[in-house]
Amino acid sequence: MKSKRFRLDRFLCHHFQMSKRQAQQLLAAQQVSVDGKVVNDPQQIVDQFSTVICAEQQKVGLERTYIMFNKPAGVLSATKDNNQTTVMDSIDPTNAQALHIAGRLDKNSTGLLILSNDARWSEQLSGAQYGCEKTYLVTVRDPISDECVDAFAQGLYFDYEGIVTRPAKLTRLALCQAQVKLTEGRYHQIKRMFGRFRNPVMSIHRTQIGPIVLDDQLPAGQFRPLTSKEISFDR
Numbered sequence: 001m002k003s004k005r006f007r008l009d010r011f012l013c014h015h016f017q018m019s020k021r022q023a024q025q026l027l028a029a030q031q032v033s034v035d036g037k038v039v040n041d042p043q044q045i046v047d048q049f050s051t052v053i054c055a056e057q058q059k060v061g062l063e064r065t066y067i068m069f070n071k072p073a074g075v076l077s078a079t080k081d082n083n084q085t086t087v088m089d090s091i092d093p094t095n096a097q098a099l100h101i102a103g104r105l106d107k108n109s110t111g112l113l114i115l116s117n118d119a120r121w122s123e124q125l126s127g128a129q130y131g132c133e134k135t136y137l138v139t140v141r142d143p144i145s146d147e148c149v150d151a152f153a154q155g156l157y158f159d160y161e162g163i164v165t166r167p168a169k170l171t172r173l174a175l176c177q178a179q180v181k182l183t184e185g186r187y188h189q190i191k192r193m194f195g196r197f198r199n200p201v202m203s204i205h206r207t208q209i210g211p212i213v214l215d216d217q218l219p220a221g222q223f224r225p226l227t228s229k230e231i232s233f234d235r
Contacts, residue, residue: 004047004048005045005046005047006045006046006047007042007043007044007045007046008023008027008032008034008039008041008042008043008044008045008046008052009023009024009027009042009043011046011050011052012026012027012032012052012054015052015059016054016055016057016059023042024042026054026055027039027040027041027042028040031054031055032052032053032054032055033052033053034046034050034051034052035050035051036051047061048061048062048098048117049061049062049063049064049118062098062117064116064117064118064121065098065099065115065116065117065118065225066114066115066116066118066121066225066226066230066231067091067099067114067115067116067223067224067225067226068112068113068114068212068214068215068218068223068224068225068226068230069087069090069091069112069113069114069115069222069223070110070111070112070113070214070215070218070219070220070221070222070223071087071105071109071110071111071112071113071220071221072110072220072221073107073108073109073110074107074108075087075089075090075107075221076107077101077104077105077106077107077113078101078104079099079100079101084107087101087113087115090221090222090223091115091223098117099115099116099117100115100116100117100119100122101113101114101115102114102115102116102122102123102125102126102209103125103126103134103185103209104185105204105206106188106191106204108203108204109203109204109205109206110203110204110205110206110220111136111137111204111205111206111207111214112206112207112208112209112212112213112214113206114209114212114226115223121231125209125210125212126185126209131166131183131184132183132209132210133181133182133183133208133210134181134182134183134185134206134208134209134210135179135180135181135206135207135208135209136179136180136181136182136190136204136205136206136207137173137177137178137179137204137205137206137207138177138178138179138180138190138194138201138203138204138205139176139177139201139202139203140176140177140178140194140199140200140201140202141176141199141200141201141202142176142199142200143175143176144170144172144175144176144178144199145197147197148170148194148197148199149170149172151193151196151197152167152168152169152170152180152193153167153168153169153170154167155167155168156192156193156196158186158192161186163186165184165186165189165193166182166183166184168180168181168182168183168193169181176202190204191204211230212226212230
């Protein structure tokens with residue numbers, strides 16, 4: 001989902017039903033404020049979260065929403081589906097229709113999902129260009145070999161996309177269990193990487209996205225708002 005951003009003069013014309021000339025006159029007369037500050041620059045950028053007052057008429061922006069959800073298996077990482085249970089079936093904030101998912105999980109994978117209506121913020125968590133690290137607890141059928149650990153670290157070639165995956169850190173925790181850290185999110189990437197070694201993945205549980213760690217007190221299927229510290233991660 002793209003962030004909705006507008007030039008202030010165009011925002012005034014659209015939301016307050018006026019001509020461009022009227023908007024410019026009100027700006028020049030210092031009759032417009034954005035988030036509590038008087039503004040006279042018609043090119044200032046506002047977005048869907050901005051509160052704009054124009055000639056004593058007020059347009060209140062959306063409240064920014066940031067949610068942590070502990071996804072159970074069998075729930076679809078989608079906001080809407082006519083046939084299957086989705087994340088949104090467990091979440092009911094007042095502006096649910098505006099939410100999107102930052103970094104999806106496969107239907108049968110579990111763990112940390114982040115939902116927000118702030119596209120610019122969530123892009124920095126899920127956008128591959130930012131290289132935000134995501135951490136997973138992975139259980140496979142067979143013991144994990146040294147060769148597998150080395151191959152993850154070097155990157156594996158994916159025929160379909162014609163790319164080499166970015167280096168991934170695989171740390172063995174037990175014979176058939178590992179922590180995997182990725183900085184990208186290719187289609188079924190973890191399953192495909194282990195599949196190269198004919199080692200089927202039995203379960204995937206995401207524990208962390210960037211600095212945001214899944215709350216171990218949050219039961220599966222439940223959600224909570226992110227804290228101010230979680231929201232304001234260093235980016």
